[in-house]
Amino acid sequence: MSFKEKKLEKIMIIGLGLIGSSVALGIKREHPDVHILGLDRAETLDIALEAGIIDEKVNELNVAEQAGIILLAVPIQATLDYMEALSQLDLKKNVLITDTSSTKTEIMLKAKEVFKGKNVTFVGGHPMAGSHKSGVLAADVNLFENAYYVLTEKNEDLQELLSGLHAKFIIVEPKEHDQVTSQVSHFPHILASSLVQQSDDYAKNHPLVKHLAAGGFRDMTRIAEADSIMWTSVLLSNPEEILGRIEDFKQQLDTISQKISEKDEQAIKEFFENGKIIRQHMEILKGKGAIPSFYDLYVSIPDEKGVILRILALLQDISIVNIKINEENREDIHGQLQISFKTEKDLSRAREMIEFATDFEVEGEQDD
Ligand SMILES: NC(=O)C1=CN([C@@H]2O[C@H](COP(=O)(O)OP(=O)(O)OC[C@H]3O[C@@H](n4cnc5c(N)ncnc54)[C@H](O)[C@@H]3O)[C@@H](O)[C@H]2O)C=CC1
Numbered sequence: 001m002s003f004k005e006k007k008l009e010k011i012m013i014i015g016l017g018l019i020g021s022s023v024a025l026g027i028k029r030e031h032p033d034v035h036i037l038g039l040d041r042a043e044t045l046d047i048a049l050e051a052g053i054i055d056e057k058v059n060e061l062n063v064a065e066q067a068g069i070i071l072l073a074v075p076i077q078a079t080l081d082y083m084e085a086l087s088q089l090d091l092k093k094n095v096l097i098t099d100t101s102s103t104k105t106e107i108m109l110k111a112k113e114v115f116k117g118k119n120v121t122f123v124g125g126h127p128m129a130g131s132h133k134s135g136v137l138a139a140d141v142n143l144f145e146n147a148y149y150v151l152t153e154k155n156e157d158l159q160e161l162l163s164g165l166h167a168k169f170i171i172v173e174p175k176e177h178d179q180v181t182s183q184v185s186h187f188p189h190i191l192a193s194s195l196v197q198q199s200d201d202y203a204k205n206h207p208l209v210k211h212l213a214a215g216g217f218r219d220m221t222r223i224a225e226a227d228s229i230m231w232t233s234v235l236l237s238n239p240e241e242i243l244g245r246i247e248d249f250k251q252q253l254d255t256i257s258q259k260i261s262e263k264d265e266q267a268i269k270e271f272f273e274n275g276k277i278i279r280q281h282m283e284i285l286k287g288k289g290a291i292p293s294f295y296d297l298y299v300s301i302p303d304e305k306g307v308i309l310r311i312l313a314l315l316q317d318i319s320i321v322n323i324k325i326n327e328e329n330r331e332d333i334h335g336q337l338q339i340s341f342k343t344e345k346d347l348s349r350a351r352e353m354i355e356f357a358t359d360f361e362v363e364g365e366q367d368d
């Protein structure tokens with residue numbers, strides 16, 4: 001069956017939170033005529049229907065029997081349960097089922113077990129973009145723009161269906177996927193959550209902690225706000241790889257602890273040099289991977305009326321991608337204006353203009 005014919009069948013999305021809704025919007029961008037059935041809690045479905053994310057609300061799983069493609073975008077444990085339940089239904093012949101879970105080994109084992117001998121094609125999926133935000137209200141049609149979208153195998157129908165997400169498909173073995181994501185996604189979430197909890201404990205005897213935490217702390221802990229149900233499911237689905245990353249990290253900490261106790265200045269300097277060089281060369285952070293690259297200019301601005309407008313007026317001929325005001329803790333500084341540019345040239349021009357026309361402190365760097 002061609003995709004054109006398949007498209008005439010209904011598509012069912014189970015779970016219309018951040019990922020399910022964003023995928024639905026991406027599908028509709030390229031294929032506005034597809035009919036999307038949505039299954040989730042009643043309030044979520046009301047919002048999704050109202051926003052045009054889905055075409056029809058569903059409150060029973062057996063409606064899946066009408067769908068040509070089924071996409072699961074619920075926490076991992078719920079995904080496994082739905083796979084089991086779907087396998088008991090009288091699904092359409094040659095139905096295509098896919099998921100968006102953050103782990104793949106357990107999902108693919110389940111697929112082998114429950115869909116064996118059935119007329120079902122199950123392709124594991126994982127869009128490598130997201131947010132610490134969750135729920136339908138966080139839906140964003142551009143969420144997956146230029147991000148990698150992992151598939152466990154090539155599938156033209158699925159790739160065509162998802163083409164409006166503007167993601168880059170990549171085929172990865174489930175085990176390799178779970179190893180890599182344990183390092184760059186699962187473990188960092190544990191680290192972020194540990195860091196905020198450690199700081200909160202420390203703040204009990206050191207209330208100043210809450211005032212002195214600055215940009216570095218914020219950058220390292222944003223993902224601690226991610227959804228607890230989803231992340232519990234991720235950790236329980238990929239325990240061995242994650243425990244391996246934790247053990248390895250303990251050793252990294254032991255090594256630097258040792259250097260500090262020995263007051264080994266050279267080794268400590270090398271430790272930071274090494275980290276800096278590695279980060280500066282990480283392709284993923286330079287726009288060659290999932291994360292688009294921007295050139296950020298940080299301007300420390302005083303608490304005076306019209307300062308931001310004055311800076312923007314100076315930059316009126318330069319293309320700006322984004323502007324953010326970061327709060328600062330310094331008494332003399334009201335905040336830090338973060339202005340992002342697409343090219344290094346734009347960043348240099350902006351920097352020169354601000355330095356020429358003001359005496360504000362300016363710093364520039366390439367970042368994600
Ligand atoms: N949040 C992220 O950044 C990313 C998440 N993922 C994966 O995508 C999946 C969905 O994650 P999010 O959309 O972020 O979560 P979310 O919390 O925003 O949305 C999950 C949705 O599933 C619904 N749901 C939960 N249990 C259900 C059930 N039994 N029946 C029907 N609906 C149910 C919830 O009501 C909610 O609307 C997860 O498996 C997650 O691992 C993948 C990439 C990125």
Ligand SMILES: O=C(O)C(=O)Cc1ccc(O)cc1
Nearest residue numbers: 102127128129130131132223
């Ligand atoms: O918020 C962020 O930066 C993320 O790291 C989003 C994310 C969360 C879970 C995934 O499986 C993939 C991406």
